[in-house]
Amino acid sequence: MSRQECSRVGAARCMVIVGVPILGLAEGLEQAGWHVLQTSCDVIAFAPWQQASVGLLRITRLTVGECRRLLMQGSTSHIRWIALLDPEEREDLRVRALVDDFCFDFCTVPVPLLRLLSIAGHAYGMAGLRVPVLRPLPVAGFVGEHPAFLGFLEDLSRVGAMDVTVLLHGETGTGKELAARFIHDCSARAKSPFFSVNCGSLAPNLVQSELFGNEKGAFTGAHERRVGYIEATDGGTLFLDEIGDMPAEAQVSMLRFLQEGTIIRLGGSKHLKVDARIVAATHVDLVQSIRERTFREDLYHRLRVCQISIPPLRERLSDLPLLSAHFIRKYADKFGLPERHLSGEALALMQAYPWPGNVRELENRICQGLIMARGRVLTPADMGFEGPAESPDLLRVQRGAGEKTSLQQSLSINGGDCALAAHEIGVSRATFYRLLAKHGISPRQFRKDLS
Ligand SMILES: Nc1ncnc2c1ncn2[C@@H]1O[C@H](COP(=O)(O)OP(=O)(O)OP(=O)(O)O)[C@@H](O)[C@H]1O
Structure with a gap:
């Protein structure tokens, strides 16, 4: 044809x-x-x-x-x-x-x-x-429209442009590594290497050589000279996840690197100049670690030239539909499965769930749901929401979800015009704005849809 x-x-x-x-x-x-x-x-x-x-x-x-x-x-x-x-x-x-x-x-x-x-x-x-799926396909794979998330993205682009050390703070699974990549991509270093190291997963006796490299014969088994992550990153960005788990000895070497821009390979004596930007992340309170004497205060101050906190998922629940659609698409493509929708019951439950594992937990539950789903929609059971401990007060949840849906529908029908939308559902403009804030809805999104 x-x-x-x-x-x-x-x-x-x-x-x-x-x-x-x-x-x-x-x-x-x-x-x-x-x-x-x-x-x-x-x-x-x-x-x-x-x-x-x-x-x-x-x-x-x-x-x-x-x-x-x-x-x-x-x-x-x-x-x-x-x-x-x-x-x-x-x-x-x-x-x-x-x-x-x-x-x-x-x-x-x-x-x-x-x-x-x-x-x-x-x-x-x-x-x-059929409602066209909103695909504001996200900068660097980052999905979200909640004001707290957008503010966070703006912070990232600001620090991305400045060549400073950054400390990211956020609960597990909130997207710290993604944020570090985003900073790298926004920076002048974007075309140079980006490496990611989880300090908590390195064997304590190897941290020094993994990060700073070693000379031949530096320790038993060091049969040849080895370049560490920092040296390999020269010109680019090194993401150090779980920085709070870095052993004391490596903390000293890291401090020297941040102060002088030089490293010494394990077993060596030469100071080597390296140009690597450090973006570190932690899910623990480093101030508390300093009090407990497990983290150096001088290193903390060197790291936190700019500190950015990532909001947990439970504080940006209005992003759940968008994030879910993103992961549904991702895993439907990956496994060749049909793109299913969340059932109303699943969405209501998810809106009331505290998401201890944040976006990673959501991603895993959606992936599980797509694989396990037998019907046309993803149900709470498909996504592993089963125990009574995980089932919140459904009536309250469903009421909240209904309220939110009617706000979204009226905005969508009225092209994002709050006065018309408030009139349509029979509430005052003040109440309408209060409800928008409560559900984290931005009328802007509905104006964009129409254009
Ligand atoms: N806003 C987002 N949009 C799309 N995907 C996201 C978002 N936030 C996180 N993810 C995804 O969630 C998963 C966890 O993200 P990431 O590894 O960056 O979290 P983390 O905070 O570094 O976790 P941890 O503290 O456990 O190391 C990844 O698959 C990531 O792609």
């Missing part, structure tokens, strides 16, 4: 029929105003799929595997599928599961044309309702 043909097709209601043709069906549909494309399961020609919003899928026992592969393609996820089944195929469990997972409706063969036209009309309407 040529480009011109495709754009002509786009103007009509476009349907794709996949599988063995059924006599007279395409003609009947065309007479009713549909533009029909007929193809086979194994032909994944891009343009036709993009034009069609409704698909007829002839599923037989023999083609069920092939059909499943087709429906799992990201490029067909915008199509509302209607399954065409022989009466006996309805009894086949694999066919039933496929229809249940992916199809809008089904019809048995021989197909009653009028009934099919009615279903196809509904499917077309449903396809038109």
Whole structure:
């Protein structure tokens, strides 16, 4: 199909029929105003799929595997599928599961044309309702729109531009490593190396040589000279995660490096000049570590030229839908699974969950959910929310979620105009603004959607 043909097709209601043709069906549909494309399961020609919003899928026992592969393609996820089944195929469990997972409706063969036209009309309407997923695909893979998160990103870009040492503070899984990469990418060092080292995971007796390198024969087993991370980073950025776990001896060497810009390889005596920017991170309170004498105060002050805190996920819950959509897309692509949505119950639960493992926990739960999901949506159980300890007061949660949804819908319908939106849901503007703040909703986002 040529480009011109495709754009002509786009103007009509476009349907794709996949599988063995059924006599007279395409003609009947065309007479009713549909533009029909007929193809086979194994032909994944891009343009036709993009034009069609409704698909007829002839599923037989023999083609069920092939059909499943087709429906799992990201490029067909915008199509509302209607399954065409022989009466006996309805009894086949694999066919039933496929229809249940992916199809809008089904019809048995021989197909009653009028009934099919009615279903196809509904499917077309449903396809038109599909909300385009917001894809403000994030700088350096960083997703979020909550004001606290945006403020944090702005801080990162400011320090990124200045060649200073940075100390990041945040709970586990909040995105400290991602933040360090972001700083590197915003800096003049962006084209030079970026290395990441977790100080907590290095064997204490090897920290010195891992970071600063060693000369041949420096210790038993040091058969040759070794360049450490700092030297290897020359010109670039070194991310030191869990800096609070750095052993005392390495802390002294690090202090010298930050003061003088030089290192001495283990077993060596020469001061080597190295130009590496340090971005360190900690999830513990280093001031407390100083009190407990496990961390040097002078090193702390050298590190915290600029200190930036990353807000935990529970303080930016309005980002959950966006982050979830990001991870759903990521793992659906990675494992070739269909992009599923969160069930209302799952989203309500997630809004009330404290997220001790922050964004990493969310990412893992979504990944698990996509793999375990049996239905069309991700349920709390799919994502491993099971124990009663994890189930918050559902009524309160659902009420909150309903409130939030109606705020978002009214903003969306009114193009982000708060006065009109407040009027629509029957609250004063003051109340409307208070509710926006409570749910962390920014009207800006809805203005952007319209443009
Ligand atoms: N805002 C975000 N947008 C997209 N992905 C994110 C975001 N924040 C974190 N992640 C993802 O969450 C996971 C954990 O992030 P990261 O490793 O940077 O956290 P961390 O704070 O360094 O964790 P730890 O303290 O345990 O080392 C990564 O897969 C990262 O890509």
